[in-house]
Amino acid sequence: MPISDTEAVKAAKRVLKQQTEPMKLKTLAKAVIEKVDNGTDSSVKEVQAWIQKSEKFVVNDKKIVSLKRKRSEYPKDSQEKCEKASKQPKGETSQKSSNTGSAVLLQDVSSVADWRKQNKIVVMHTKDDEQGKEQTALLVKAKMYFPYTSFEHPDCVASIVAPLLEQCVSVNKFKAPSPIQAQSWPILTQPSDSTGRKRDIVGIAETGSGKTLAFSLPILSAMSETKVSGRRLPRLLVLSPTRELAMQSDQVLQEFGEVVGLKSLVVYGGVPKPTQTSVLKKGYVDCIVATPGRLKDLIHEGSCDLSAVDFLVLDEADRMLDMGFEEDVREIISYCKSKDEGRQTAMFSATWPAAIQNIALEYMVEPVRVYVGFESIVGSNGDNAVDDSLSANKRVTQTVEVIEDRQREARLQQILEKVHGKRNNRVLIFALYKKETERLENALRRQGWNCCSIHGNKTQAARTAALAEFKDGTCPLLVATDVAARGLDIPNVEAVINYTFPLTIEDYVHRIGRTGRAGKHGVSYTFFQPTDKSHAGELQQVMKQAGQEVPEELLKFGSTIKKKEHKLYGNFGPKDTSTMKKATRIVFD
The missing domain is CATH 1.10.10 (Arc Repressor Mutant, subunit A)
Incomplete structure (x- = not known):
């Protein structure tokens, strides 16, 4: 019956x-x-x-x-909050304010449009055209997805459970959601159609803008409403490119998950498997934050079951989908619920290369793209578009010095005396390779600097200890490879020094983004050697878009931007790869 x-x-x-x-x-x-x-x-x-x-x-x-x-x-608590917010006149500023702007309750189309323009936010909707062959980007009208610019906004109170909002306001003392949070929350919480399916999202915002909470709060809120008691399978999977970033995201999920009774587990390599395996087999984990390598190992040995994953997040999504991780990520996602089964997928990063965009769409259904810190432009055909070329944090003063290899060490000493003279402020030095990082750390120690390092040749325990010492100020000078370039929230880093230029311009943007976080200002110094000349045009573009002065020595290399090579065929690849079949591996029995 x-x-x-x-x-x-x-x-x-x-x-x-x-x-x-x-x-x-x-x-x-x-x-x-x-x-x-x-x-x-x-x-x-x-x-x-x-x-x-x-x-x-x-x-x-x-x-x-x-x-x-x-x-x-x-119910008194939630109703009082809604009423208090709804009674406030349109456009009136709340008494609470944020470093990113006033907490305004936006209740009409014009105020939303003004707020987005002020915060340089562009919201776009990607969907199939009538033939279903191409992906067309359309600007979302201002009346859709009204941002939650206050924790007391009626829709925010209705969409996100009270304990999570209380954790933000009372415990963490957040004055208002950051722009990426304010615009992402309504997209992640509101149904996209009559079936109740939630929207997929791509969020692009500068480093230090609060992207972790942008996806954490809506997902944890949704999970808390359908909480499962007793043994259960993970329903949220967050994939991160580095161990340090995975640990950092897990700390956020543990803090906010605890208030709604959800358990989180971080999974990464460099530590023994048994501890992670035993926790998974007990069946009391709701959220998994993982690096791809270790997660694949646990899946293959039968310790981790992802068949119940309703929410998938790719943190630093462009790095997760590049050539180094793409194959592993594809395999891991294949073990989760498919997008056709209603899985909600979120991808967040500070950079979004064109080469990654088509790959990302394979895992998502008509995602909404949120750009924070970008300008809306009008194309040659009159259509609205977004200028999504690479953009660095404008609060970071960038200094680029063209220098020969043998001159770098002496110049580094001069810069350290300038920015780290008192030896109690945090300064981060980036090198390119593990051996180079070790050599540089030893050289600085011999010269009397108190420094530590993070790189792939160190054990995970040593890497964690070095990062902890840097964060608490015990060792305020850190030398690192690009494992520390992405996502790490290290407070009050006053300067970043690029001793060696990175392999990609995206990594440069992420490196200098370790300073100037949470509304503060910072400085970066970059050594640019003649052997780095292929990056000159890209670097000039990034500096100009951030309002920085480009040195004459850098301009001498020219402003040509080298076209990205095809991943499989290099410079000999076809010009239009949209219709090209992917290579398949043939296995002979």
Whole structure:
């Protein structure tokens, strides 16, 4: 016997009377089916329809439902917050403010457009055209996805559970969501269509802008509403390119997951497997943050089951999808729920190369792209577009010196005396290779500098200890390879020195982004050798877009930007690769 509409309504009333927060319609329907539990196979859509037809409930645009009852019976906490926010006049600034701007409750189209323009935010929607052969980017109208610029915004209160907002405001003392958070939260929480499917998202914002919480809060909120007790499989997977970034993301998920009863586990190489394996086999993990190599090992040995993953996040997505990681990432994603099964996918980074964009679309369904710090432009055909060329943090003063190899060490000493003279402020030095990092650390120590290092030849315990000493100021001078270039939130780094120029311009942007974080200003010094001349044009473009003065010595190398080579065929690859088949591996028995 299927559930009758009367049974569904009665069960829904019982569920809602036990809630202290408004509940999403789809979540309520699932709870009704579980509560009645009469062995039927009634669909969630059927139960949703019965609830919507009943006059016992209130259903609004956001699919948030509540039981009709007297004024005094409404849950106080969430209702008071909504009322306080909704009574505020349009455009009026809240008393709380942020380093990134005022916490304004945006309630009309014009104020949203002005806010986006002020914060240089462009929101675009990618969807298939009528033939389904090409991907077309369309600017999203301002009336869609109103940003949650205040923690007291009515939609923010309705979409994100109260304990998580309380953790932001009362514990962490956040004054307002950052721009990337304010614009990402409505996209990740609001249904994209009548089926209730949530939107996929690509978020591109400068380093230090709060991207981790941009995806963490909406996902943890959704997971908390359908929390599973007892043994369970992970429902959130966050993939990170480095161990340090994975550990950092896990700290955020542990802090905020704890307040809603969700458990997180970080998985990375360089440490013994048994500890990670035993935790996974117990079946009490809701979120996994992992580097690809170790996660693949655990999957292959049967310790990790990703079949229940509803939420997939690629942190530093461009690095995760480049040639070094792409094959591993493809395999790992194949073990998760497919995008056709309703998996929600989020990709966040500070850089978004064109070569990565088409690959990313393979894992997503009509994603919304959010650019923070970019200008909206008008193309030659009159269509709106976005200037998504590489952009560095404008609060970092960039100094580039063209220098010969043998002159670098003496010049490094001069710069350190200038920016690290008191030897108590944090300075980060980047080298390119592991051996170079070791040599540079030893040389600085011989010269009397108190320094430590992070690179691939060190054990994970030594890398973690070095990073901890750098963060707490015990050892304020850190020499590192690019494992420390992406995503690491190290507070109050005053200067970054690029002793060796990186292999890609994207890594340069990430390196200098270790300073000037959270609204502060910083400086960077970069040694540019004649052997780096192939990067001269790209570096000039990045500096100009950030409003920096380009030195004459760098301009002498020319401003030509070398075209990216095809990953498989180098310079001999076809000019249009969109219709080209990918190479396949042939295995002979």
